[in-house]
Amino acid sequence: MSAIGCAPRSGGVPGRPAHCRAAPSAVLLPPRRTRRRQLHMQINAAAVSAAGWQGQGQQPQQQKKEKESMGARILAGVLNLSSAPYSSYIPEPKTFLHHASAEAKQLWTVGVLLVMARASPPVRLAIAALLLAATVAALPARLWRSQLARLGGLCAVLFFFTIIGAEGVPPVLSDRSLPAAAAAAAAGSAGGAAAAAAGELPASMAQLGGPPYRYVVFHFWFITITKRSLNLALALTGLTFAALQSASLCLVTTPPEAMARAVGRALSPLGLLGLPVRELVLTTLLALRFMATAFEEARNLCLGLASRGINWRQQGLRGTVAICVGIASKLFSNLMARCDNIAVAMSARGFQGPTRHELRAASPPVPAHQRVQRLAADAGVLLMLAALAAAAYLVV
Amino acid sequence: MAQACTATAASAQRQPQRRRGISKKVLDRASLEVPRGSFHMLLGANGCGKSTLLRVLAGLFQPDVGQVHVDAPCGFVFQNPDHQVVMPTVAADVAFGLGRYQLAPAAVHAVVQHSLAQVRLAEYAERPTSSLSGGQKQRVAIAGALAECPQVLLLDELTTFLDYEDQENVLQCVRRIVDSSRRQQAQQVQQQAAAGAAGAGAAAATAGGQQVAHAAAEEAGVTALWVTHRLEELEYADSVSYMDGGRIAFSGSPAEMKAYMRRLGAPV
Numbered sequence: 001m002s003a004i005g006c007a008p009r010s011g012g013v014p015g016r017p018a019h020c021r022a023a024p025s026a027v028l029l030p031p032r033r034t035r036r037r038q039l040h041m042q043i044n045a046a047a048v049s050a051a052g053w054q055g056q057g058q059q060p061q062q063q064k065k066e067k068e069s070m071g072a073r074i075l076a077g078v079l080n081l082s083s084a085p086y087s088s089y090i091p092e093p094k095t096f097l098h099h100a101s102a103e104a105k106q107l108w109t110v111g112v113l114l115v116m117a118r119a120s121p122p123v124r125l126a127i128a129a130l131l132l133a134a135t136v137a138a139l140p141a142r143l144w145r146s147q148l149a150r151l152g153g154l155c156a157v158l159f160f161f162t163i164i165g166a167e168g169v170p171p172v173l174s175d176r177s178l179p180a181a182a183a184a185a186a187a188g189s190a191g192g193a194a195a196a197a198a199g200e201l202p203a204s205m206a207q208l209g210g211p212p213y214r215y216v217v218f219h220f221w222f223i224t225i226t227k228r229s230l231n232l233a234l235a236l237t238g239l240t241f242a243a244l245q246s247a248s249l250c251l252v253t254t255p256p257e258a259m260a261r262a263v264g265r266a267l268s269p270l271g272l273l274g275l276p277v278r279e280l281v282l283t284t285l286l287a288l289r290f291m292a293t294a295f296e297e298a299r300n301l302c303l304g305l306a307s308r309g310i311n312w313r314q315q316g317l318r319g320t321v322a323i324c325v326g327i328a329s330k331l332f333s334n335l336m337a338r339c340d341n342i343a344v345a346m347s348a349r350g351f352q353g354p355t356r357h358e359l360r361a362a363s364p365p366v367p368a369h370q371r372v373q374r375l376a377a378d379a380g381v382l383l384m385l386a387a388l389a390a391a392a393y394l395v396v
Numbered sequence: 397m398a399q400a401c402t403a404t405a406a407s408a409q410r411q412p413q414r415r416r417g418i419s420k421k422v423l424d425r426a427s428l429e430v431p432r433g434s435f436h437m438l439l440g441a442n443g444c445g446k447s448t449l450l451r452v453l454a455g456l457f458q459p460d461v462g463q464v465h466v467d468a469p470c471g472f473v474f475q476n477p478d479h480q481v482v483m484p485t486v487a488a489d490v491a492f493g494l495g496r497y498q499l500a501p502a503a504v505h506a507v508v509q510h511s512l513a514q515v516r517l518a519e520y521a522e523r524p525t526s527s528l529s530g531g532q533k534q535r536v537a538i539a540g541a542l543a544e545c546p547q548v549l550l551l552d553e554l555t556t557f558l559d560y561e562d563q564e565n566v567l568q569c570v571r572r573i574v575d576s577s578r579r580q581q582a583q584q585v586q587q588q589a590a591a592g593a594a595g596a597g598a599a600a601a602t603a604g605g606q607q608v609a610h611a612a613a614e615e616a617g618v619t620a621l622w623v624t625h626r627l628e629e630l631e632y633a634d635s636v637s638y639m640d641g642g643r644i645a646f647s648g649s650p651a652e653m654k655a656y657m658r659r660l661g662a663p664v
Contacts (some may be wrong), residue, residue: 114548185642255484284482293478295526296526338479342479344456346482349472350539351496359488360488361491362490362491362504363487363502364509
């Protein structure tokens with residue numbers, strides 16, 4: 001390979017030939033500290049393999065040992081993420097959601113959130129199942145698997161802590177029992193009334209012929225799960241899942257500029273009241289562009305970190321936190337520098353401010369059959385939303 | 397041949413340095429003339445002032461003293477495509493520069509498709525820019541500059557961040573753009589000369605044809621000014637200038653430049 005072929009990409013890691021894959025810091029360690037050097041090399045090799053270079057002669061056991069270090073695990077987690085950022089637009093393969101207009105999808109997203117907030121637990125589960133089915137149908141398997149696995153993990157954690165936390169940890173309250181003297185006086189007068197009431201009232205709801213009811217669903221030691229905590233956990237998890245997944249579906253199946261234009265059209269009445277709609281649309285569009293930029297910058301910094309072969313165990317917690325803070329500040333400064341450069345490029349391309357610059361639609365004129373397809377997809381999306389709203393109203 | 401851009405910048409100082417209270421002379425009596433319709437390369441070591449001169453030509457920096465003339469419109473492509481690509485999808489980014497013109501949606505679509513076809517990325521119109529390789533992003537940036545039908549393309553070390561294959565692709569792409577604009581210009585000249593011959597007598601037609609040809613030579617398609625520090629890229633150029641210490645030290649054909657570099661001791 002020529003020297004030019006080895007040139008690094010932007011912010012990336014320079015390519016290394018096969019014979020120089022061992023981390024140099026490992027070689028520089030003194031020979032006396034054999035055990036530490038061995039561990040150091042293991043961590044270096046795993047960090048390098050996380051950066052995309054498969055180390056030579058790596059033993060699975062060594063890799064397992066290396067994963068005990070939290071810093072290396074976090075780093076490997078970031079580097080193992082897909083190079084496409086979460087919720088970025090995917091034009092292919094085209095599904096029915098791609099044909100629906102951005103306005104219909106935005107309405108669907110808001111509608112799903114409202115219905116999810118007001119619905120009963122069975123309808124919430126049905127909405128989550130519908131979103132799952134739409135995700136599986138609209139996205140390629142390599143994307144929906146990782147997306148749903150991460151989102152499922154987040155929702156599971158939320159559900160678990162809410163269900164055991166809502167009732168399991170009782171709040172500290174002031175003592176409501178009467179003072180001893182007052183309790184003795186009250187006991188005399190209330191005793192007769194209580195005996196009379198006990199004779200009249202049934203022992204449970206079952207004696208009245210009503211359905212069996214248990215407020216406490218499960219109790220063990222300090223963990224108490226009640227109907228209330230179950231409902232709360234379901235509502236919180238359902239809302240989180242619906243908010244993230246429906247927004248993700250919307251972004252994945254709609255070009256960002258179509259999304260920004262739809263936001264602009266929705267906000268246009270507010271323009272009469274002096275709201276800077278064009279600025280908001282441009283900001284939305286740049287924010288969608290910068291999602292990918294921020295992701296890429298973070299990934300590049302992590303690649304740079306992995307290529308240094310840091311011994312995370314040697315760093316300890318304080319060292320790991322210091323490195324993370326350093327990386328975070330570097331990320332912000334890099335992003336600011338990028339913003340500056342992009343602003344210069346925008347000026348060089350004739351941008352003179354959002355009021356004097358029209359964001360042009362580069363999409364081709366839509367033929368008649370595609371317009372029919374779009375109408376059908378919009379109708380389908382809105383019908384689904386109406387069905388969900390009706391179900392939420394009927395199933396109490 | 398007429399010049400697409402001429403610059404005589406006696407002194408230009410970098411703005412950021414001045415902002416910090418430091419003043420450094422970057423250009424020193426730099427004088428450059430680029431023939432219209434040519435692929436001109438500006439060679440020089442790192443820090444010799446190539447990029448500053450290019451920014452002066454683009455109007456991004458103002459020289460303290462000197463004159464600059466560049467045919468309009470003029471497109472600028474930056475070294476790092478990540479700084480140039482502004483919009484989230486390819487077609488939207490190519491159309492970004494058209495935002496200052498009053499154009500119908502069909503016209504915008506046609507221009508974008510034509511520009512993407514010129515850089516051989518027509519099928520990438522809907523792709524998110526974040527999913528492209530470095531070379532593809534660089535070509536999208538070139539397409540964005542081409543969408544405004546520029547007379548001059550100012551290209552600032554486009555191959556710095558690219559691997560060998562992408563470098564070749566980008567260089568060939570620019571070479572193709574210059575050549576195809578030349579061909580189009582030659583066809584137009586022939587058509588106009590033929591029209592002139594059909595409309596007038598033979599003697600008058602010859603004179604008229606010469607006038608048309610002269611007028612066409614004045615507008616000889618796209619001129620590309622390519623800044624680089626890589627000698628191996630010389631084979632793509634029509635003409636070359638060498639910059640050293642903020643001034644143009646030598647201008648000539650690629651063969652003459654190689655001879656000059658050999659005299660300087662470079663292994664060419």
